[in-house]
């Protein structure tokens with residue numbers, strides 16, 4: 001089965017496979033997320049990615065980076081935050097990516113390098129975005145009673161939810177609220193009976209630096225307008241209270257579109273099993289993933305825990 | 309350019325729909341907007357290959373609806389623009405340039 005849900009394809013594939021197993025239709029599913037993006041020039045890939053926008057928004061020349069720029073401007077205006085604060089997400093995530101042998105970029109960057117990099121969509125610069133990457137990730141999903149026959153290190157999907165928003169971005173009420181992220185997250189916490197405080201670490205969809213901050217608020221980890229404070233105060237660092245994107249995230253690990261959601265689950269698998277080496281988070285019993293399609297057209301939120 | 313409004317709940321839409329996504333009414337009116345006010349702008353330096361290498365995206369408010377349009381030149385927030393749509397583009401021009 002081919003699952004194509006743009007940037008959310010990987011998360012959607014896991015969501016569908018999980019539903020098929022739970023409903024008893026199948027026993028075991030091999031999920032492969034893969035994308036080759038570097039074979040076309042970057043302006044062509046910008047064009048291909050923009051094709052997920054609604055027809056008339058595409059006609060206006062809108063692109064995903066320009067939407068992130070509008071979001072960043074709205075956030076800065078609303079909460080009095082500067083660009084340096086938003087770009088600090090890239091400093092953190094490149095530092096994490098430097099500890100990940102599977103990351104596209106494995107080199108730390110400092111804020112001055114970021115602030116000197118090329119402007120892509122003013123005020124956002126090159127390092128505020130994920131790179132164009134080739135990549136793949138895979139995992140095996142199976143019934144609970146069969147898990148031990150595959151490995152002694154199985155990880156359990158405690159819950160997984162999906163939600164879709166209005167794909168016409170200009171028709172949404174606010175640039176700072178991504179309905180599908182909020183709703184998918186609310187659903188998965190309700191479904192599992194867990195709270196945000198139960199989550200030990202998270203992998204979220206930082207296609208742009210501003211998205212990590214806004215998503216962390218929309219998921220409900222932090223109050224509206226305080227996501228940047230958590231970043232500033234080190235809460236989202238690997239050593240912090242709630243590490244976000246210990247893998248380096250899309251920003252440093254890369255964002256091969258169809259592979260991303262699966263790669264997030266692979267990172268969670270490694271972290272929960274204590275196999276993440278130098279980027280291992282301290283508390284790693286419960287991991288959260290947020291994979292987003294388009295600019296909030298759809299989101300899949302997952303909660304994972306050790307198999308007992 | 310054409311936009312749409314629900315007769316029942318007054319929600320406005322950029323894209324044509326068969327039903328209002330807010331109240332599910334099928335009483336949707338098509339109407340024209342020819343000008344608007346700039347809410348915000350972003351200059352783009354990485355653009356799709358079928359468009360110029362740099363341009364501005366403007367967020368526009370007009371007659372109860374918000375949408376995006378393109379301009380080759382910078383137009384400030386609060387300025388009035390006239391809107392043009394053809395098969396391939398939604399563009400705008402500062403009204404000050406037309407006087």
Ligand SMILES: [Zn+2]
Nearest residue numbers: 314317328331
């Ligand atoms: Zn209505």
